[in-house]
Amino acid sequence: MIFRKLKNLFKKRKDFDLESYLKKLSINRQDLIKTISDIDLDSPINAYLTLAILLKEKGEYYKSLKVLERLRKENLTPYEERLVILNLALVYKAAGFLDRAEDALKEGINRFPDESFFYYELARIRAISGKFEESVELLEKASQLKEEFYDELIHTKLYLADRYIDEGRTDKASRIVRKTNLKVPIPLLYYVLSKLYYSVGEGEKGYKSALKGIKLSPKHAYPFIQVIENFGELTYERLKEIIEISHFSLPAVSKGVEFLLREGNTDEALSLLDRYSLNGGKFSASLFETYLKLMWERGQRKQVVNKVIQYLDTLKKKEKLFKCENCGYRTDNFDWVCPRCKSWESLEINSEV
Numbered sequence: 001m002i003f004r005k006l007k008n009l010f011k012k013r014k015d016f017d018l019e020s021y022l023k024k025l026s027i028n029r030q031d032l033i034k035t036i037s038d039i040d041l042d043s044p045i046n047a048y049l050t051l052a053i054l055l056k057e058k059g060e061y062y063k064s065l066k067v068l069e070r071l072r073k074e075n076l077t078p079y080e081e082r083l084v085i086l087n088l089a090l091v092y093k094a095a096g097f098l099d100r101a102e103d104a105l106k107e108g109i110n111r112f113p114d115e116s117f118f119y120y121e122l123a124r125i126r127a128i129s130g131k132f133e134e135s136v137e138l139l140e141k142a143s144q145l146k147e148e149f150y151d152e153l154i155h156t157k158l159y160l161a162d163r164y165i166d167e168g169r170t171d172k173a174s175r176i177v178r179k180t181n182l183k184v185p186i187p188l189l190y191y192v193l194s195k196l197y198y199s200v201g202e203g204e205k206g207y208k209s210a211l212k213g214i215k216l217s218p219k220h221a222y223p224f225i226q227v228i229e230n231f232g233e234l235t236y237e238r239l240k241e242i243i244e245i246s247h248f249s250l251p252a253v254s255k256g257v258e259f260l261l262r263e264g265n266t267d268e269a270l271s272l273l274d275r276y277s278l279n280g281g282k283f284s285a286s287l288f289e290t291y292l293k294l295m296w297e298r299g300q301r302k303q304v305v306n307k308v309i310q311y312l313d314t315l316k317k318k319e320k321l322f323k324c325e326n327c328g329y330r331t332d333n334f335d336w337v338c339p340r341c342k343s344w345e346s347l348e349i350n351s352e353v
């Protein structure tokens, strides 16, 4: 069925308008083909390729694979073959056949050893399987061929270092960190540095690194506070410093309130929340609940009612702790890489209220 359609598509190529065809399927062509750069949509092979990608986007993996496998048997130029193999791998990956995706990528590397995308995609699959060492090796190669993969390499390396620290292999972790040469500092570096210092007993340096990370990226205050709490010592004095440095970031204020309430200091907690609210701070559902309770206990009933009415709609929504600013993915577990779109440092505390 699909092949008949394709044949017609080819026959009618002269007056075939791919743009309107895609528009009819309400798919944005630019979004659709961004995985393959500088594609010439006027060549027939690319019409097929676009169709294969389109089918992939629609979740029709089997059909997409059929189109691509069929394409492969055609007389292709090296450039076209490269695109077909790469897309085969991407469809296999999207369909969950990681083994086959890997095979296709390895074949791609054999055929086109200078094509960085094969190393890059293979590295990402290795990372999905938890093989970060191999992933780093592949990304070294990819970034040698194409500089834009350097960022991915650095993040993956530091992620690997973080795992080494968790496994107690601090020597390996520190070797990675020492070799990491950054033009622009990134939060993940300070996170790993902080954990590394703590794990070799340099608590003060660990704390200082965490502060640097928070200063660099206040929205990531949460993982840094966790490191200080789990590996070092988190006092209210320090939390005040963190709240200051992070310009009243939600994670820091939440933690501060939690601390004060544990000590039974409801006055200070309420005044911290008042200041936060006055500063235009956004609340998580649980912090907002705390705020309302404190106000209620204090007898500020009218304020409570006003706040509730103001925020009722947003409170109804089911909330997850973190949200990816890139793809909107929601989760309760913090990670430096978004589990869905794989972008780095994109998860932040979900502030809907």
Ligand SMILES: [Zn+2]
Pocket (backbone or CB within 6 Å): 324, 325, 326, 327, 328, 329, 338, 339, 340, 341, 342, 343, 346
């Ligand atoms: Zn995402």
